[in-house]
Amino acid sequence: xxxxxxxxxxxxxxxxxxxxxxxxxxxxxxxxxxxxxxxxxxxxxxxxxxxxxxxxxxxxxxxxxxxxxxxxxxxxxxxxxxxxxxxxxxxxxxxxxxxxxxxxxxxxxxxxxxxxxxxxxxxxxxxxxxxxxxxxxxxxxxxxxxxxxxxxxxxxxxxxxxxxxxxxxxxxxxxxxxxxxxxxx
Amino acid sequence: xxxxxxxxxxxxxxxxxxxxxxxxxxxxxxxxxxxxxxxxxxxxxxxxxxxxxxxxxxxxxxxxxxxxxxxxxxxxxxxxxxxxxxxxxxxxxxxxxxxxxxxxxxxxxxxxxxxxxxxxxxxxxxxxxxxxxxxxxxxxxxxxxxxxxxxxxxxxxxxxxxxxxxxxxxxxxxxxxxxxxxxxxxxxxxxxxxxxxxxxxxxxxxxxxxxxxxxxxxxxxxxxxxxxxxxxxxxxxxxxxxxxxxxxxxxxxxxxxxxxxxxxxxxxxxxxxxxxxxxxxxxxxxxxxxxxxxxxxxxxxxxxxxxxxxxxxxxxxxxxxxxxxxxxxxxxxxxxxxxxxxxxxxxxxxxxxxxxxxxxxxxxxxxxxxxxxxxxxxxxxxxxxxxxxxxxxxxxxxxxxxxxxxxxxxxxxxxxxxxxxxxxxxxxxxxxxxxxxxxxxxxxx
Numbered sequence: 001x002x003x004x005x006x007x008x009x010x011x012x013x014x015x016x017x018x019x020x021x022x023x024x025x026x027x028x029x030x031x032x033x034x035x036x037x038x039x040x041x042x043x044x045x046x047x048x049x050x051x052x053x054x055x056x057x058x059x060x061x062x063x064x065x066x067x068x069x070x071x072x073x074x075x076x077x078x079x080x081x082x083x084x085x086x087x088x089x090x091x092x093x094x095x096x097x098x099x100x101x102x103x104x105x106x107x108x109x110x111x112x113x114x115x116x117x118x119x120x121x122x123x124x125x126x127x128x129x130x131x132x133x134x135x136x137x138x139x140x141x142x143x144x145x146x147x148x149x150x151x152x153x154x155x156x157x158x159x160x161x162x163x164x165x166x167x168x169x170x171x172x173x174x175x176x177x178x179x180x181x182x183x184x185x
Numbered sequence: 186x187x188x189x190x191x192x193x194x195x196x197x198x199x200x201x202x203x204x205x206x207x208x209x210x211x212x213x214x215x216x217x218x219x220x221x222x223x224x225x226x227x228x229x230x231x232x233x234x235x236x237x238x239x240x241x242x243x244x245x246x247x248x249x250x251x252x253x254x255x256x257x258x259x260x261x262x263x264x265x266x267x268x269x270x271x272x273x274x275x276x277x278x279x280x281x282x283x284x285x286x287x288x289x290x291x292x293x294x295x296x297x298x299x300x301x302x303x304x305x306x307x308x309x310x311x312x313x314x315x316x317x318x319x320x321x322x323x324x325x326x327x328x329x330x331x332x333x334x335x336x337x338x339x340x341x342x343x344x345x346x347x348x349x350x351x352x353x354x355x356x357x358x359x360x361x362x363x364x365x366x367x368x369x370x371x372x373x374x375x376x377x378x379x380x381x382x383x384x385x386x387x388x389x390x391x392x393x394x395x396x397x398x399x400x401x402x403x404x405x406x407x408x409x410x411x412x413x414x415x416x417x418x419x420x421x422x423x424x425x426x427x428x429x430x431x432x433x434x435x436x437x438x439x440x441x442x443x444x445x446x447x448x449x450x451x452x453x454x455x456x457x458x459x460x461x462x463x464x465x466x467x468x469x470x471x472x473x474x475x476x477x478x479x480x481x482x483x484x485x486x487x488x489x490x491x492x493x494x495x496x497x498x499x500x501x502x503x504x505x506x507x508x509x510x511x512x513x514x515x516x517x518x519x520x521x522x523x524x525x526x527x528x529x530x531x532x533x534x535x536x537x538x539x540x541x542x543x544x545x546x547x548x549x550x551x552x553x554x555x556x557x558x559x560x561x562x563x564x565x566x567x568x569x570x571x572x573x574x575x576x577x578x579x580x581x582x583x584x585x586x587x588x589x590x591x592x593x594x595x596x597x598x599x600x601x602x603x604x605x606x607x608x609x610x611x612x613x614x615x616x617x618x619x620x621x622x623x624x625x626x627x628x629x630x
Contacts, residue, residue: 047359048381049399055381056364060323087382094383094541096365097323109324113285114485115444115517117531151367151539152485153324154288156444156515157188157451166326168186 031072033080037061041080051081055091059098068099096150103146104139106184109163111170113152119159119171127174131181145181188292188442189451191467197222199428201416202409202440203454206296212331215338218299224344226415227303230310231352234418236267239311243414245422247436252279252370252407253484253512254589255501258414259422265312265394266402273315274402276308277379278411280321280328281363281370285485285535286517289440289452290408294321294328297412298335302358304411306349307418309356312394312404317358320375323365332360367539371588372405373397374541385543386588409440432458433500441499443468445518446475452515458498461516465495471520478521479604483512485532486593488600489525508600525605526612529598530558536594547591550581554598561612571609575602 033041040061044054058077063069069092078085092098099107110125125136128147132140139146153168155161161170164184172180187210194200205213205221218224230239243259250256265274278301282290294301305317321329336358339345347355361379363369369378373387376398397403417425417437426436435457441464442452448469455463461480471477479489482499488509490497497503504511519528537551554577560566578599581591602609 047361049401050380052381053379056378057361060362060364090383091381094366095363098364112531113535114481114528114532115286117528118445118517118519118523149538150324151283151365151535152285152287154282154291154322156286156288156517157442158186159444159450163324168326170186 031070031076033062033073033076034065037065038080041077045081052083052087055081055083055088056095056098059088059092059095063099067105068102096148102139102143104143106145106164108145108147109150109153110136110147111151111153111155111159111161111163112149113156115152115156116159116161120174121160123174124160124162124172124177127177128181131177145184187295188288189449191449191451191453191464194454197416198420198424200438200454201420201425201428202293202300202412202438205300210296212295212334213297213299215299215335215342218297222419223299224303224350226419227306227344228350230307230418231350231354236311236313239307239418242417242422243311246413246417246425247422247434248410248413248417248425249435249501250407251409251413251439251513253284253486253510255511258406258410261394261406262308262311262404264392265404266396267313271313272401273313275398275404276305276312276314276317277372277375277398277403277405278305278317278319279370279372279375279405279407280319280325281375282325282408283322283367283370284483284513285532286444286481287442287484287513287515288444289442289513289515291325291328292440292452293408293412294325295331298328298332299339300412300415301332301408302335302339302345304414305358306345306356307414308404308406308411310349310354312402314402314404315355317356318361318379318398319358320369320379321360321362322369323362329360329362336360366541367535368541368588368590371590374588375405376403383541385541386590388587413437429457429500432456433498434502435500439499439514442515443518444515445480446472446520446523447518448472457500460496460498461490462495464499464516465518471518473520475520475522477518478523479519479525481512481517481597482509483514483516485517485535486510486589486596487512488596489604490600491604508603510596524562525601525608526558526562529601530555530562532597533558533594536590540590544586544588544591546581546585547594550577550591551594553577554594561609564612564614566609566613568613568615570613571602571606574598574609578602 041058044057045051062073074088075085078088153161155170158170195204197204240262248258345357349356368374369384371386374384378384393403428437438454438456444450477492481487494507501511533554537555540547542548557570578595582595583592
């Protein structure tokens with residue numbers, strides 16, 4: 001299959017996390033939501049007819065502070081929303097911007113859709129790969145960068161485009177990759 | 186970093202979507218929006234028009250869905266379950282812009298979110314909705330900031346909330362940001378996602394207008410579609426329909442655009458029925474003095490067209506008759522030294538990755554097409570592979586799956602083979618080497 005699950009190519013963590021998943025099922029003692037997180041999630045719930053609707057928002061709230069969503073976080077969120085943790089896990093693994101494994105401090109989303117493909121996506125991706133020594137779905141050994149593919153960023157007039165964290169960049173010349181990445185320590 | 190506009194106008198009667206944009210292309214705040222007649226359509230409508238009047242105007246306008254579907258917005262609204270027997274439902278703005286080659290809604294939301302808000306309130310009034318949600322893709326960070334700012338300005342001014350503009354109508358809007366996945370743009374998948382579920386499409390019927398979010402009547406409209414509503418409410422459906430007078434039966438103007446191997450990619454608001462040739466000309470023509478090889482008229486789920494199709498009016502029917510779809514109306518152009526096989530492989534990889542996996546033809550058929558396309562791209566295709574691709578495209582086509590994802594993927598595949606079969610044949614192993622097209626990497630500059 002060609003379906004890419006975010007960060008599954010992360011060679012550093014993939015086997016270990018399988019083990020963790022089994023070991024931590026039903027355990028929440030290693031994870032607690034902060035008061036601030038809980039408050040934000042409860043605020044989200046108020047916007048909808050049903051608390052379930054806040055599940056994606058809740059995952060994003062946790063990820064914003066912790067960088068990724070651990071098994072304990074899935075269970076803690078399910079407790080707040082009052083729905084099964086399997087449902088939260090189903091949502092967490094469906095959406096490409098929810099990370100169920102640790103990612104680098106900076107996440108690079110490289111647009112691989114048609115307009116960027118036609119304006120040099122492959123060269124840009126390869127330049128990042130050789131600069132950082134990682135492929136798509138992988139994290140650098142120093143946990144600085146994770147590189148992932150992303151759907152059309154709606155920046156087709158600036159292709160090839162990419163996002164680093166919340167910053168959109170484009171067009172990015174492969175020759176400028178090194179200087180661009182320098183800005184993210 | 187705002188998108189280049191090929192031309193601008195401050196005339197609201199010819200450029201209802203863009204006439205209020207600032208010269209510096211910054212955020213149009215509430216004060217400026219109201220100075221430029223913003224929310225005038227809302228006030229007038231709440232005072233003078235019934236919901237039925239507004240829906241009639243929308244039908245006369247013949248505003249066809251700007252997210253790519255092309256369904257008449259007025260007809261959609263007329264099918265919403267309304268009245269005393271039905272609960273008040275929802276207006277959901279589809280702001281999950283992810284169609285490859287499409288960058289129009291971003292501009293509207295970043296620069297003039299009040300226009301969208303006004304359109305949504307009017308849609309709420311017409312469809313008896315109690316609340317609106319803007320379903321925005323998570324990557325549109327600046328759009329999210331601007332929308333939140335506009336929402337709070339509108340709430341503070343009494344334009345949103347209880348008694349909208351001192352009328353008897355209550356309506357509020359919340360911003361809901363997504364977490365990736367193209368399939369969220371499909372209207373029933375979007376509703377599932379809004380409800381906090383996996384974004385699998387729902388079986389229709391019931392249509393969302395009968396039973397959508399949380400079982401309530403729900404109208405899902407694209408950003409640009411909703412942004413057209415205020416002008417229709419203010420000037421009438423006939424005026425809107427006539428904007429494209431003589432060029433197309435589809436009403437109004439549209440944000441068109443060009444990207445790919447052109448000199449000056451960008452956007453422009455023009456009447457429906459403008460030609461691809463006019464747009465390509467505005468974009469300065471192809472880069473490096475090259476000719477146009479082929480183009481997609483409106484995103485990755487539309488079919489390839491040829492240079493001879495550049496003279497066709499960009500409207501839903503004419504482009505449909507040529508074997509493609511208008512889609513989002515933003516052209517992607519391809520140069521002669523770029524391989525159609527590689528581009529098709531890129532598109533099918535996108536659709537395979539973004540399939541939600543619910544329906545077997547889509548879940549299994551798309552990765553299979555990618556496997557065949559990769560082999561052909563490497564010059565290692567087997568005899569029968571092209572026929573298999575044609576057959577696959579048929580088997581994932583309309584009517585085989587819950588939603589239009591797989592049929593959307595089938596269209597570029599089918600039309601690529603139809604127009605460029607020789608390029609595919611060149612990648613089949615038994616072909617003589619001299620027949621092999623020079624496989625210039627598609628992304629090379």
